[in-house]
Amino acid sequence: MSSASPPLYEKVKLHVLKRIRSGEWRPGARVHSEHELVRELNVSRMTANRAIRELVQSGVLSRVAGSGTFVADLKSAGHPLQIRNIAAEIRDRGHAHRAVVLAQARVPVPASIRERLQPRGRELFHSLVLHHENEVPLQLEDRYVDPALAPGYLGVDLGTVTAHEYLMEVAPLERVEHVVRAIVPPARVASLLKLAAGEAALLIERTTWSRGRRASFALLYHAGTRFELRGVFDL
């Protein structure tokens, strides 16, 4: 029937959002119930339900079954930030990405890695790759991989395929954890990233899981003055 360009549930969402954005409905205030929206906007309940459900999902509203729907209290809510694949990010900026492989070998498990990767064997695959944006070093990728989950890792041309990409091809990705910190980088890292004296680095530690086990642990060092994470929350 009424499949106009904007879907009906979008109209319902806007109907609610307008009142929140204008300040008419403040945080904690009760929002019209699904039944009321059905009557007000002449939509079916499933349509109103979808609209409200999506607003809940995006953090704008919160619901209490049996009680009602309320404008979410964003006071203590979190805001999303995106961590992206470095190669994709550089290319999206329209710049040239080049990866230089500094090391790619089988190594005994370093003590500092053992706890974070918890591998079964005594040896790991290790790789050290320097990613450039327009020939300027941007990220140093220090990665350890469990050989049991990616036996062919040493044969991969990491200058062409990023390790993250390869691992996702080989082992189904189940879980990714990121920890972001500001550090004063070790001398070797600073030198490779061509940092100015005393320049800080943004360190992202990425652990990935596959088939119920830890598959890889990576230390991603970024030049403090040349790299930033960006996130926007709208509404």
Added chain:
Amino acid sequence: MSSASPPLYEKVKLHVLKRIRSGEWRPGARVHSEHELVRELNVSRMTANRAIRELVQSGVLSRVAGSGTFVADLKSAGHPLQIRNIAAEIRDRGHAHRAVVLAQARVPVPASIRERLQPRGRELFHSLVLHHENEVPLQLEDRYVDPALAPGYLGVDLGTVTAHEYLMEVAPLERVEHVVRAIVPPARVASLLKLAAGEAALLIERTTWSRGRRASFALLYHAGTRFELRGVFDL
């Protein structure tokens, strides 16, 4: 207090997820269509549709109308990270939060702030607050607020209510932008945060919009060794 059986759409989601996690359906592979799921699992199409739609929303699948549903290629996908309210974060850890107000005044617009806040008037409200976790300084909040949007800002007890909380009460939040960077902090910041010599700082720049205008700009400095951002992505 009876058996809360899992919703049907969750079963559909698991049905699909199991095959992805096991590697049976690899990135790019075609997923069973809604009709097929309807037949396989004896659910209505709307139920299958909801399940698939949620998996698309979470980034696991991607759809092409008229063509089909496919396992998403996570290669260049981003992973979410959360930036939280500092007071809420500290309290959630079960620790004591204390905010010390170092400054709260009307100031002429600093040159470095003008471009980022783009205020109409010639003066701004400025506040400098040091947030402690168990009496250890964790975040220095250097904030500028447009007086037009929060006229009562100077009267707020920032030791009790965080500025972010107050601003959300006064002006409906429309948009928040975050930029995260690693820096070597200025001497004054290092001293206030009681950083070790040469310690790096994690800087979060937060800009907020309200009623179509920029409402506040905040520089949030964090001790590099005592603060981290954490994010988990689960498939």
Added chain:
DNA sequence: AAGTGGTCTAGACCACTGT
């Protein structure tokens, strides 16, 4: 008892894609 959200169904029409 009335209201609320949570879920589910069995249909339907549409626009689009691929053969």
Added chain:
DNA sequence: CAGTGGTCTAGACCACTTT
């Protein structure tokens, strides 16, 4: 053309909260 996803309806039953 048949198949796909995108949307929408008008009912329904349930568990829960509020009055």
